[in-house]
Amino acid sequence: RQMCIRDSIRTVLVSDPDAEMAAASVDVHVASWSDPEDLPGLAHFCEHMLFLGTARFPGEGEFERYVSANGGSNNAFTGSEDTCYFFDVHRGSLRGALERFAGFFVSPLVKAGSMEREVQAVESEFRQALNSDGNRLLQLQCHTASEGHPFNAFFWGNLKSLQQQPAAAGVDMRRQLLEFYDAHYC
Numbered sequence: 001r002q003m004c005i006r007d008s009i010r011t012v013l014v015s016d017p018d019a020e021m022a023a024a025s026v027d028v029h030v031a032s033w034s035d036p037e038d039l040p041g042l043a044h045f046c047e048h049m050l051f052l053g054t055a056r057f058p059g060e061g062e063f064e065r066y067v068s069a070n071g072g073s074n075n076a077f078t079g080s081e082d083t084c085y086f087f088d089v090h091r092g093s094l095r096g097a098l099e100r101f102a103g104f105f106v107s108p109l110v111k112a113g114s115m116e117r118e119v120q121a122v123e124s125e126f127r128q129a130l131n132s133d134g135n136r137l138l139q140l141q142c143h144t145a146s147e148g149h150p151f152n153a154f155f156w157g158n159l160k161s162l163q164q165q166p167a168a169a170g171v172d173m174r175r176q177l178l179e180f181y182d183a184h185y186c
Contacts, residue, residue, distance in 0.1 A: 019091060020090065020091060021071070021089065021090060021091060022088065022089055022090070022091040022093075022094035022097075023087065023089075024087060024098060024101060025084060025085065025086035025087075026084070026086075026101075026104075026105060027083070027084045027085075028082065028083045028105075028185060029081065030043065030081075030083060030184035031043045031078050031080055031082050031083045032044065032078055032079065032080050032153065033080050033081055033150035033151075034180075035153065036176070036180075038169075038171075039161065039162070039166065039171070039176060040155065040156075040157060041122060041154065041155065041156055041157010041158065041161050041162050042157065042177070042180055043078050043083060043180070043184075044122060044155065044156060045119065045122055045162050045177065046083075046180055046181055047076050047078045047083050048118040048121055048122060049108065049110050049111075049114065049115070049177060050085070050104040050105075050108045050110075051063060051064065052108075052109065052111055052114045053108070053109040053111055053114075054100070054103025054104065054106070054107050054108055054109060055103065055106075055107035055109065056099070056107065057099075057103055060111070060114060063087075063101060066097060067087050067097055070090050070092075070097065071089060071093075072087055072093070073087065073088060074086065074087035074088075075087075080150070080151065085101070085104060087101060110174060110177050110178055110181070112174050115177075119162050119163045120159070122156070122157045122159075122162060123159040125156065126157065126159075127158075129156060142154065142155070
């Protein structure tokens with residue numbers, strides 16, 4: 001086990017030569033509390049968009065196909081302060097997975113042609129969350145938090161907050177995503 005802190009990046013490496021699977025995770029210290037007030041859910045939307053191609057691996061879904069073909073799985077979640085991306089694969093496939101994964105944090109394409117479908121994916125997650133009492137309680141807590149506190153917001157994002165309202169206001173969502181990424185990921 002190794003730990004390294006350099007230029008405010010903390011790295012933890014755990015190695016087991018007998019392990020069948022290998023895994024990696026990146027936690028980015030930015031999430032829903034960093035959403036612009038007029039674009040709730042932007043951090044969550046950004047999380048979705050990073051999976052859809054990078055400069056080196058431009059094929060949409062390339063990372064997920066590679067991970068799946070090599071016995072693994074992947075996912076991500078956006079919290080209030082952190083967004084966490086993670087995957088696992090058979091250990092011999094780790095290098096290829098890391099090469100694809102690294103592009104999320106160096107050169108995502110944020111393809112305009114993929115945005116509509118990913119807004120729909122965020123909308124779908126939002127609709128599924130509506131049936132959860134835990135999520136309803138969380139949103140109630142958010143709405144009753146002190147005015148001006150980052151917790152007093154809508155975090156999920158949905159069709160209304162990420163497409164309809166921005167379109168009505170003439171907001172270029174791709175530009176907003178790229179600005180958010182540049183401000184918080186690079």
